[in-house]
Amino acid sequence: MKYNLNQLSEGTEKQSTYNALKRLLKFISDEQRNLWLALIAILVNSGLLLLGPLLVGHTIDTYIRTKQFHGVLVFGGILLVMYMIAMVTGYTQTKLMGGIGQRMLFTLRNAIFNKLQELPVSFFNQNKAGDLISRVNSDTDKINQFFSQSLMQFVSSIVTMIGAGIFLLSINLELGAAALSPAVIIVLFTVALTPWVKAKNAKSLKSTGGLSAEIQESLNNFKVIIAFNRRDYFRKRFDEANKENYKMAIGAGLANNIFVPVYGLLSSAAQLIVLLFGIYLISIGQFSLGLLVSYISYCTNFYNPLRQLAALWTSFQVAMASWDRISQILLLDTNLQQVEGDKAITSDALLEFKNVHFAYDDSKEILHNINLRFEKGKTYALIGPTGGGKTTTASLISRLYDATKGTVLLNGKDIRSFSAEERTQKIGFILQEPFLFTGTVKDNILYGNSQYKDVSDDELKKIIQDANLDALLAIFDEGLNTQITSGSDSISLGQKQLIAFMRAVLRNPELLILDEATANIDTITEQLLSSILNKLSKETTLVIIAHRLNTIENADEIYFVNEGEVQKAGTLNDALNMLLKGKRVS
Numbered sequence: 001m002k003y004n005l006n007q008l009s010e011g012t013e014k015q016s017t018y019n020a021l022k023r024l025l026k027f028i029s030d031e032q033r034n035l036w037l038a039l040i041a042i043l044v045n046s047g048l049l050l051l052g053p054l055l056v057g058h059t060i061d062t063y064i065r066t067k068q069f070h071g072v073l074v075f076g077g078i079l080l081v082m083y084m085i086a087m088v089t090g091y092t093q094t095k096l097m098g099g100i101g102q103r104m105l106f107t108l109r110n111a112i113f114n115k116l117q118e119l120p121v122s123f124f125n126q127n128k129a130g131d132l133i134s135r136v137n138s139d140t141d142k143i144n145q146f147f148s149q150s151l152m153q154f155v156s157s158i159v160t161m162i163g164a165g166i167f168l169l170s171i172n173l174e175l176g177a178a179a180l181s182p183a184v185i186i187v188l189f190t191v192a193l194t195p196w197v198k199a200k201n202a203k204s205l206k207s208t209g210g211l212s213a214e215i216q217e218s219l220n221n222f223k224v225i226i227a228f229n230r231r232d233y234f235r236k237r238f239d240e241a242n243k244e245n246y247k248m249a250i251g252a253g254l255a256n257n258i259f260v261p262v263y264g265l266l267s268s269a270a271q272l273i274v275l276l277f278g279i280y281l282i283s284i285g286q287f288s289l290g291l292l293v294s295y296i297s298y299c300t301n302f303y304n305p306l307r308q309l310a311a312l313w314t315s316f317q318v319a320m321a322s323w324d325r326i327s328q329i330l331l332l333d334t335n336l337q338q339v340e341g342d343k344a345i346t347s348d349a350l351l352e353f354k355n356v357h358f359a360y361d362d363s364k365e366i367l368h369n370i371n372l373r374f375e376k377g378k379t380y381a382l383i384g385p386t387g388g389g390k391t392t393t394a395s396l397i398s399r400l401y402d403a404t405k406g407t408v409l410l411n412g413k414d415i416r417s418f419s420a421e422e423r424t425q426k427i428g429f430i431l432q433e434p435f436l437f438t439g440t441v442k443d444n445i446l447y448g449n450s451q452y453k454d455v456s457d458d459e460l461k462k463i464i465q466d467a468n469l470d471a472l473l474a475i476f477d478e479g480l481n482t483q484i485t486s487g488s489d490s491i492s493l494g495q496k497q498l499i500a501f502m503r504a505v506l507r508n509p510e511l512l513i514l515d516e517a518t519a520n521i522d523t524i525t526e527q528l529l530s531s532i533l534n535k536l537s538k539e540t541t542l543v544i545i546a547h548r549l550n551t552i553e554n555a556d557e558i559y560f561v562n563e564g565e566v567q568k569a570g571t572l573n574d575a576l577n578m579l580l581k582g583k584r585v586s
């Protein structure tokens with residue numbers, strides 16, 4: 001299945017802004033009360049600000065021209081009160097919309113993170129962590145910036161513009177139509193350029209994701225970079241990614257700024273039209289001076305928000321381009337869903353592969369028509385040359401991936417019909433490169449283990465003793481409380497494998513896979529692990545992947561995995577011969 005987000009974005013049709021916005025607004029569907037309050041605040045605010053020029057015009061024509069200063073004072077007082085109320089409503093709308101934006105950001109980040117948790121391993125194989133981090137952090141923030149800072153201004157600008165437009169047309173239709181004509185050009189210009197601006201922003205965000213992926217890759221591999229003195233190579237790669245990002249950001253910046261001067265020019269043209277046409281109307285006695293002053297104010301009230309909208313429209317385009325990138329993740333199917341298994345296919349083995357084929361991507365099939373049976377309580381070994389397909393086989397046993405053809409059966413039922421919880425309870429997997437989280441040894445060995453999640457340290461020590469794991473725990477200076485830092489070198493690779501081993505054994509799985517799980521462990525500790533494994537429940541099935549044949553001496557059955565095919569190897573000696581020949585024996 002294709003999960004590469006950058007390729008997916010090129011292949012799929014872009015969703016319309018309306019549909020995208022509708023889906024985005026679902027994240028604030030429970031904010032209706034606050035949205036209504038904010039809207040009321042915006043309406044009151046804009047209404048009050050729009051009444052101002054009318055009152056000023058009225059004061060000029062009625063009181064100033066007739067020198068009735070009492071009226072000037074009264075209307076001055078009314079205007080002051082109106083502007084103070086407008087200030088309060090302005091603050092209220094900012095506060096409400098800021099809160100809505102922050103809560104939306106919170107929900108959105110949760111939704112993406114939860115989605116990431118549901119996606120299959122293939123998704124993470126096909127996408128770079130840096131790009132994903134950029135989507136979760138920076139793209140969500142772009143949406144938040146629009147919602148918390150710009151949306152309120154956006155709505156209030158539109159409301160003010162509509163109000164000012166109504167005043168302009170109702171005071172004098174002809175003059176109003178003339179004043180609004182540049183706005184029609186602005187709308188046409190905006191509609192025509194919007195797709196281009198959005199595309200420029202999408203490219204810029206994509207290159208930011210690429211830059212983030214580059215940084216993440218070099219940080220993750222800094223030891224190799226230093227050991228091979230490849231700093232120049234990575235500097236060059238970073239330089240290229242940075243240059244690309246710079247180029248894209250300049251492109252997006254130019255596109256984003258194109259609206260502002262055009263809007264500015266056309267709003268000045270509108271002012272000029274009003275002034276010339278207004279003076280002409282006054283000269284033929286169809287208009288008053290006070291009304292012209294009001295008119296110019298309304299014209300400003302119409303075109304100033306329009307100028308602001310130019311900047312806000314840009315912010316909106318950036319937010320929508322970011323939303324597209326986030327939507328791509330949210331719209332992905334989690335292909336490891338629980339399905340109804342085919343009841344006709346059953347098995348009496350603990351785990352069985354029936355005609356299983358597997359490919360990581362469309363280019364090459366890795367496993368071809370595999371048939372395997374693992375019985376309860378037996379030990380199996382998978383051996384074979386590097387790249388032969390052992391880890392891939394183990395990954396299918398633990399359903400890190402689904403077979404592309406054929407069926408994997410667990411307890412006689414399609415493995416896909418088990419819930420993730422049931423499956424992980426039954427199957428333990430010690431990976432070649434165990435991953436530990438920041439925390440203590442205790443946190444790490446209890447990771448994902450619901451059975452022991454509330455046990456005290458003393459109870460846990462007893463459980464560890466019963467599982468014969470106490471000798472392993474003694475290797476850590478501070479026992480259960482030894483601190484571990486994720487991804488760091490605070491403990492050795494062998495020690496990491498020991499923690500992963502304890503983590504898996506404590507779950508007491510029905511089937512335990514050890515993928516080169518003792519490769520970095522000294523011989524004495526290895527013997528200790530082997531004696532712990534021997535003491536595991538007689539019901540536990542072991543699948544051991546190993547390059548060192550001494551680790552599989554006690555296996556009941558040995559499988560030779562090579563070039564995506566699996567074959568019984570017979571005795572340890574036969575297995576050795578197969579390995580030496582590096583190919584299958586028939």
Ligand SMILES: Nc1ncnc2c1ncn2[C@@H]1O[C@H](COP(=O)(O)OP(=O)(O)OP(=O)(O)O)[C@@H](O)[C@H]1O
Pocket residue numbers: 125360361366384385386387388389390391392393561
């Ligand atoms: N994530 C992946 N995406 C694409 N191809 C992969 C992936 N992982 C492994 N492969 C390919 O699948 C084949 C089998 O790899 P696998 O890791 O299963 O071999 P292995 O027998 O476990 O090797 P080793 O002994 O080195 O661990 C190899 O050709 C490898 O290139």
